[in-house]
Amino acid sequence: MNADQTVEVLRAAGEPTRLRVLSLLAGEELSVMELSRILEQSQPRVSRHLKLMADAGLIERFPDGARVFYRLSSDPLARRLIDTVLDLLDASEGEADDRRLEEVRREREAAAGAYFERVAPQWDRMRSLYVCESAVEAAILEAAGEGPFERVVDLGTGSGRMLTLLGGKARMSIGLDLSQNMLNLARANVTRAGLEKVELRHGDIFSTRLPKQSADLVLVHQVLHYLADPATAVAEASRLVASGGRLIIVDFAPHKLEQLREEHQHRRLGFADDEVKHWLAEAGLQPSAPIVLPPDVEGLTVSIWTADRPAVAEANAA
Ligand SMILES: C[S@@+](CC[C@H](N)C(=O)[O-])C[C@H]1O[C@@H](n2cnc3c(N)ncnc32)[C@H](O)[C@@H]1O
Structure with a gap:
């Protein structure tokens, strides 16, 4: 990464909501809807952050039918930078987000689990x-x-x-x-x-x-x-x-x-x-x-x- 690219990527990461997004996506790929719920921010607002980060190569956007999911970039340099930034954050910073992510996960798993128990026969x-x-x-x-x-x-x-x-x-x-x-x-x-x-x-x-x-x-x-x-x-x-x-x-x-x-x-x-x-x-x-x-x-x-x-x-x- 040259100096200009590094500055662009750091700028894209350098904002509290965007750091939270990086930290959440380090756990798993998430849809805009899920991110908006966990961050407690409107979808258009979250989408603006996501676009900026995707343009800078920090995250990848992938449409899936009518939904859009995001995940961390698979580029090794971008990943190194993300890992370094996330390492610097206090673990306590993301506790509320992690709790809401866990809630989203539990609901999703409960719905899928109940579905399979129901359709098994x-x-x-x-x-x-x-x-x-x-x-x-x-x-x-x-x-x-x-x-x-x-x-x-x-x-x-x-x-x-x-x-x-x-x-x-x-x-x-x-x-x-x-x-x-x-x-x-x-x-x-x-x-x-x-x-x-x-x-x-x-x-x-x-x-x-x-x-x-x-x-x-x-x-x-x-x-x-x-x-x-x-x-x-x-x-x-x-x-x-x-x-x-x-x-x-x-x-x-x-x-x-x-x-x-x-x-x-x-x-x-x-x-x-x-x-x-x-x-x-x-x-x-x-x-x-x-x-x-x-x-x-x-x-x-x-x-x-x-x-x-x-x-x-x-x-x-x-
Ligand atoms: C669509 S069924 C396919 C079952 C089988 N492979 C077949 O083709 O008939 C998906 C199966 O994956 C199981 N499953 C879903 N999530 C799982 C997980 N995290 N670990 C293990 N099994 C899981 C479900 O309980 C279900 O039995």
Whole structure:
């Protein structure tokens, strides 16, 4: 950064509300609506601050359907500057904001959690409402490869469909989910499928507590669009991928079905290839070109992103 750019960036950060925004976005990406609520300022006012900071390269703006979200810049120099500035702030400065952020988060998680507990019994039918399930599953099987797999981990397993789809190729599998109702269904489904070596765990995709590089196949099927911080979930999923192993993420390509937010608790209306590939590469995996399935009647397109952790060469290899 030259001197002029540094001054511009410092100016953009040098205002109390803008420092608060930086501190909040260091925690997670947020919509204008959420920021305005946490900062207790009107949306137009918050938008003005955000525009200035985005123009200076401190934060990134990304529209998602009719909403606009913001996150910290991914530029390493800008990040260094932001970290330095935030380090200087007294921890007590942001306490009220953190409390309101926590409130927003709790409400969001409670709404999503209640939704999954409620829809669990119908989930297997609902999954196929939007897309052609058999085509998606055939593509997932192909993307996973032949196997056999030592350990398959399915994050946000829901009713366990990925476990039953791939379980036959796995020596053991783990399905993790936040919803107990979903886990109960998954238990019934894997038993019905005759799969024995399957563990179903209550847990959070953001901190799975599973050992690093412990699975040769990790799946995140139709989960990312519910999450407040999909980048962190991708990092955690990637952390689990063993040397020579593979991560498969299945989700929607960007779409315009706003009603899915209200009716089905979607937070993000799909993901662009570049965004997901960037997260995968940041997490140290090698992404392949995504598989994009043909859109359904509503215009929803399913994308399958795969990424590998290169095999570590044997120490004594010739
Ligand atoms: C749309 S369902 C998909 C389930 C399954 N992967 C499938 O495709 O059938 C999303 C699942 O993610 C789970 N989920 C949402 N947030 C989660 C989190 N933070 N950690 C773990 N699971 C989560 C929900 O409980 C739900 O079962």
